[in-house]
Amino acid sequence: MFKKYYVKDAFLSEEGSEIELIGWVRSKRRHGRLIFLDLRDSTGVIQVAVKQGVSDSKSFENALEIGLESAVMVRGIIKKDPRAHGGVELHCNNLKVLGPSLEDFPIRKGVGLKFLLDNRHLHLRSPKVVAIMKIRSILMDIARRWLRDNGFIEINCPTFITAAVEGGATLFNVEYFGRKAYLTQSVQFYQEAAIYGLEKVYSLQPSFRAELSRTRRHLTEFWHLEVEMAYAELEDIMKIVEVLVYTMVDGLSREARDILKVLGKEIKSEMAEPPYPRVKYSEALQILNNKGVQINWGEDFGADEERILSKEFEKPFFVTNYPKEAKAFYHMLDPTDPSVCLNADLLAPKGYGEIVGGGQRIHDYHLLVERIRENGLNIEDYKWYVDLRRYGSIPHSGFGLGIERMLWWLLELPHIRSACLFPRTPARVYP
């Protein structure tokens, strides 16, 4: 069974030409001896008119009996008709049922959120979900292309690990042949090892967080684009983030224009055009204090603070130089002010919050050991990581970007799980 025409081809066909489409019946409207079918495939939806007397009697009977989401093959004539959505419809001569729906299709207009998530395996047929997944694919492709074109090597790192990156208790425990293992929450440490062979690396793979975060911007499993670069200092990595994020947004604005229409969205490259505003933690604190927010130096910004801050900007913006107490042990300290890190978070505007986190890493052996101790962590847990600083250690920097966070922001999705085919949240591991 070779599929010669897709729905999108049908819209481009000459009026009067005969074509054969294969797809699924999205909806059906009966008018006695006239039946309208909306035929869906991966490229779009077209109205099919099945008229008694025009199509053969067996085909009309088939159209009468099939349930929604049945797979059918329809042969007919392309007609322009302003009454059909898109201005084109297929006048059916012959309709064959390839795979009938055995029961009524559960997804209908008006069903609720929980029902859709419980039936995600069926819901993903909807044109909107399809559009988001196509955009997601393009977004990842653009990022990979840019990184490859700029000399970065894609590496794949393990998912099973033995020690936390952050030192927190946010990892999923896994039984590993009688030993304790965890699911990775970042491949950063492995990338830091890899730069000594490959210098510029990136990974695009899932990260796992065992936090019971019940918010519209958290997943327990998300796709993490991580980049690590030898010799790079904070300034260098911020430039990379700026160009990469802009490239991704600009690429979508051009490559996904038609698909975005399905969602009623438009992405303009100007919304992410560099340079991005840069705010030091202490400056951000000043802005917040001026707005009447009670927050002391040293405290991390909460979601409320981030939201207030992000309303000050139209474009993504960096917040840098956090107090070392608010960040993980591996962050390089600012030589001009050792109370703060050489770190940079990129926050999306309009309250969408953090989409990138990164900065310069400690490359000095003694300083790293000291920082691990200061954080009350066990040096044994970070043995091989510390070992990297023993042999030809050099300054290096990196960052992580949340793919779903970025889609959530760019598509203004109501919840980050809409950016996933099968989202994983604290309450959901099925389907």
Next chain:
RNA sequence: GCCGGCGUAGCUCAGCCUGGUAGAGCAGCGGGCUGUUAACCCGUUGGUCGGUGGUUCAAAUCCACCCGCCGGCGCCA
């Protein structure tokens, strides 16, 4: 983990405050319709009211505990 909301027909919800043993729309089923777009019109089926215990002559309704889901916080991408 903390705070708030919700759980009633296959689906979406009303009823709960003010206790008297359950209702609408959609879907389904039967019939009609040659221009619909969530088609429409007529008829019709469908429920251990999340669970357990308590108060009461009587509980979907009041009380307690538990479970599930949704959102906010903390945490982060």
